[in-house]
Amino acid sequence: xxxxxxxxxxxxxxxxxxxxxxxxxxxxxxxxxxxxxxxxxxxxxxxxxxxxxxxxxxxxxxxxxxxxxxxxxxxxxxxxxxxxxxxxxxxxxxxxxxxxxxxxxxxxxxxxxxxxxxxxxxxxxxxxxxxxxxxxxxxxxxxxxxxxxxxxxxxxxxxxxxxxxxxxxxxxxxxxxxxxxxxxxxxxxxxxxxxxxxxxxxxxxxxxxxxxxxxxxxxxxxxxxxxxxxxxxxxxxxxxxxxxxxxxxxxxxxxxxxxxxxxxxxxxxxxxxxxxxxxxxxxxxxxxxxxxxxxxxxxxxxxxxxxxxx
Amino acid sequence: xxxxxxxxxxxxxxxxxxxxxxxxxxxxxxxxxxxxxxxxxxxxxxxxxxxxxxxxxxxxxxxxxxxxxxxxxxxxxxxxxxxxxxxxxxxxxxxxxxxxxxxxxxxxxxxxxxxxxxxxxxxxxxxxxxxxxxxxxxxxxxxxxxxxxxxxxxxxxxxxxxxxxxxxxxxxxxxxxxxxxxxxxxxxxxxxxxxxxxxxxxxxxxxxxxxxxxxxxxxxxxxxxxxxxxxxxxxxxxxxxxxxxxxxxxxxxxxxxxxxxxxxxxxxxxxxxxxxxxxxxxxxxxxxxxxxxxxxxxxxxxxxxxx
Numbered sequence: 050x051x052x053x054x055x056x057x058x059x060x061x062x063x064x065x066x067x068x069x070x071x072x073x074x075x076x077x078x079x080x081x082x083x084x085x086x087x088x089x090x091x092x093x094x095x096x097x098x099x100x101x102x103x104x105x106x107x108x109x110x111x112x113x114x115x116x117x118x119x120x121x122x123x124x125x126x127x128x129x130x131x132x133x134x135x136x137x138x139x140x141x142x143x144x145x146x147x148x149x150x151x152x153x154x155x156x157x158x159x160x161x162x163x164x165x166x167x168x169x170x171x172x173x174x175x176x177x178x179x180x181x182x183x184x185x186x187x188x189x190x191x192x193x194x195x196x197x198x199x200x201x202x203x204x205x206x207x208x209x210x211x212x213x214x215x216x217x218x219x220x221x222x223x224x225x226x227x228x229x230x231x232x233x234x235x236x237x238x239x240x241x242x243x244x245x246x247x248x249x250x251x252x253x254x255x256x257x258x259x260x261x262x263x264x265x266x267x268x269x270x271x272x273x274x275x276x277x278x279x280x281x282x283x284x285x286x287x288x289x290x291x292x293x294x295x296x297x298x299x300x301x302x303x304x305x306x307x308x309x310x311x312x313x314x315x316x317x318x319x320x321x322x323x324x325x326x327x328x329x330x331x332x333x334x335x336x337x338x339x340x341x342x343x344x345x346x347x348x349x350x351x352x353x354x355x356x357x358x359x
Numbered sequence: 360x361x362x363x364x365x366x367x368x369x370x371x372x373x374x375x376x377x378x379x380x381x382x383x384x385x386x387x388x389x390x391x392x393x394x395x396x397x398x399x400x401x402x403x404x405x406x407x408x409x410x411x412x413x414x415x416x417x418x419x420x421x422x423x424x425x426x427x428x429x430x431x432x433x434x435x436x437x438x439x440x441x442x443x444x445x446x447x448x449x450x451x452x453x454x455x456x457x458x459x460x461x462x463x464x465x466x467x468x469x470x471x472x473x474x475x476x477x478x479x480x481x482x483x484x485x486x487x488x489x490x491x492x493x494x495x496x497x498x499x500x501x502x503x504x505x506x507x508x509x510x511x512x513x514x515x516x517x518x519x520x521x522x523x524x525x526x527x528x529x530x531x532x533x534x535x536x537x538x539x540x541x542x543x544x545x546x547x548x549x550x551x552x553x554x555x556x557x558x559x560x561x562x563x564x565x566x567x568x569x570x571x572x573x574x575x576x577x578x579x580x581x582x583x584x585x586x587x588x589x590x591x592x593x594x595x596x597x598x599x600x601x602x603x604x605x606x607x608x609x610x611x612x613x614x615x616x617x618x619x620x621x622x623x624x625x626x627x628x629x630x631x632x633x634x635x636x637x638x639x640x641x642x643x644x645x646x647x648x649x650x651x652x653x654x655x656x657x658x659x660x661x662x663x664x665x666x
Contacts, residue, residue: 100460103663122462130460136453140373152362153461197457 058108068094070261083248083255084241091261092241129198133209139183154201168196188219208240287314287340363471371479391426396498412503438525441476443543447533480522521597527651553592561588600637
C-alpha cells in the first residue's frame with residue numbers, strides 16, 4: 050500500500066482568510082477516503098489544489114507521485130474529478146458530452162464509443178444516452194457525472210459532495226456505484242461530504258476538516274476512541290422483574306463509577322468492562338436481562354461536537 | 360486544442376444565435392448589393408467600368424448604407440455575440456472545472472475558443488464575399504478582374520481582424536465578469552462608445568486644442584488631431600482601411616490642402632500603394648486584437664477555477 054494522495058502542510062490563504070491551514074492528508078491506494086467537514090471548512094479548496102486548479106500558498110501536495118502545481122497534466126491524466134453540481138453542455142446529448150471529454154483525454158473515437166456505451170450502462174443511463182442533458186434530472190446528471198469521470202479510466206476519483214441535493218433513492222444508487230468502483234475496479238476514491246452517515250457507510254477511512262484544519266483522520270471504527278483519548282465504558286442496563294436494591298448492589302461492583310437511573314433501567318459509567326459482573330449479578334437476583342447495551346459515543350456525536358465548536 | 364476548436368465551431372454553427380446572425384447578414388447583404396447593383400446599371404454610362412465590383416461594395420443607393428459600412432457596423436455585433444459567453448457561459452453551466460480537470464493545457468481551451476470564433480467569422484465573411492461576387496456577376500454581366508479579387512480578399516482579411524478585435528474584447532469581458540449578461544452589456548457599452556462616441560469626443564477635443572480655426576492650415580490641423588484621436592477606435596481604423604482598399608482612386612486619408620492635392624492624377628493606385636497607405640491602420644488593428652487576447656490569456660491562465 051502506498052499513498053496515492055499526500056499533502057504536507059498544505060495551506061491556502063485568500064487575503065485575510067485562511068481557507069486551508071497546514072493540512073496533512075494521506076489517502077492510501079485502493080481505499081475509499083471520506084473527507085468530512087461543515088460547509089466552508091476548506092474541502093473544495095483542498096480538492097482544487099490537489100487537481101492543480103488552484104495554487105497552494107504554502108506546503109505541498111502529491112497526487113500519484115506528481116506535484117499538481119508543477120505537473121498538472123500528469124495528475125489530470127490519472128485523476129477523475131466530479132465537482133459539486135457537475136455542469137454539462139445542455140444542448141448536447143449525454144453521449145456527446147461524454148464523447149467530448151473522451152476526446153479531450155485523447156481516447157480514440159472507436160474506443161471512446163465503446164467505453165461510453167459500457168459506462169452509460171454501468172450508471173443506468175443506457176436508455177437516455179441520446180437525450181439532451183437539459184432533460185436530465187439532478188440524480189441522472191450526477192450519475193452521468195460519474196460516467197464522465199470514468200471515461201478516462203482513472204486511478205483515483207475525487208468527488209465533491211456527490212450526494213448533495215439528491216433524493217434518498219438516488220443517493221443509494223450513487224453510493225452503490227461508488228462502492229462498486231472501489232471494489233470491482235480497484236479505484237481509489239476520495240469523496241467530500243458533510244453528511245457523516247453516508248460517508249460512514251462506504252468509506253474505509255475518514256478525515257474531519259474544520260476551519261481549514263484537519264482535526265482527525267483514521268479508520269472509521271477506530272476513530273471514536275482515538276478522539277476521546279481514553280476509552281470509556283458506558284452501558285445502558287434494562288432488566289425485567291422486581292429490581293429492588295439492585296441499584297445499591299450495582300454501585301458496589303468495582304469498576305462502576307456512577308449509576309444513573311433511567312426509565313426502566315440504569316445508565317452505568319464505568320472504568321472497565323463490567324458486563325460479566327453485571328450479567329451475573331442480574332441472574333443471581335433472579336431478574337431477566339432485557340438489555341445491556343454499550344453506549345459509547347458514536348462518530349456522529351463526535352462530529353457534531355466539532356461542528357458546534359467550529 | 361483541436362478538440363476544443365472543433366467542438367466550439369460545431370457549437371457556433373448549430374446555435375440559434377448564429378442562424379439569426381447569418382439570416383440578418385445574408386438578407387441585408389443581398390438587399391444592399393441588389394440595390395447598388397441596380398443603381399450602377401442605371402448610371403452605367405457615367406461611371407468608369409473599372410472596379411465595378413468594388414463599387415458594389417461601397418456605393419450607397421436608395422438611402423441604404425453601402426455593404427462595407429454595413430459590415431463595419433454589424434461586425435462588432437457578430438464578434439460580441441460569438442464571444443461574450445465563451446468563458447462566463449462555461450462558468451454558469453459549471454462545465455469549466457470539469458473541462459479543466461481533463462489533461463489539457465489550460466490555454467488550449469481559450470485558444471480553441473478564440474480560434475473557433477475567428478473561423479466562424481472567417482466563414483461568414485467569406486460567404487458574404489462569394490455572395491457579392493456571385494450576385495455581382497449576374498447583375499453586371501462579367502466577372503471581377505484580378506485586382507478587384509485581391510482587394511476584396513484583403514478587405515475580407517482586414518474585416519476578420521476587425522471582428523476578431525470585438526471577439527477578443529468580448530472574450531476578455533466574459534472572463535472578467537462571471538455573469539454572462541454583464542459580459543454582454545459591457546462589450547456592447549464599449550462598442551457603442553468606440554463606434555459612436557469616440558469620433559464625437561475626438562471632434563470636441565480637437566476643438567479644444569485648436570479653437571476657432573480661421574486659416575486653412577488651422578482647419579486641417581484640427582481635422583488631423585480629430586482623426587488621430589478617433590483612430591483609438593477600431594471602427595475608425597477599419598473604416599479608413601476599407602475606404603482606401605475598396606476605392607483605388609483614393610490616395611489620402613483625412614483632409615488635405617489644395618496645394619497638396621495639386622497635380623494629383625486621378626488614376627487608380629496600384630494595390631501595393633493602397634496597402635502601403637493603410638499599413639498603419641491594419642497593423643494597429645492587428646495589434647489591438649493581439650493585446651486584447653493577450654490580456655484575456657494571461658488573466659485566464661492565472662485565474663482560479665472554482666465552478
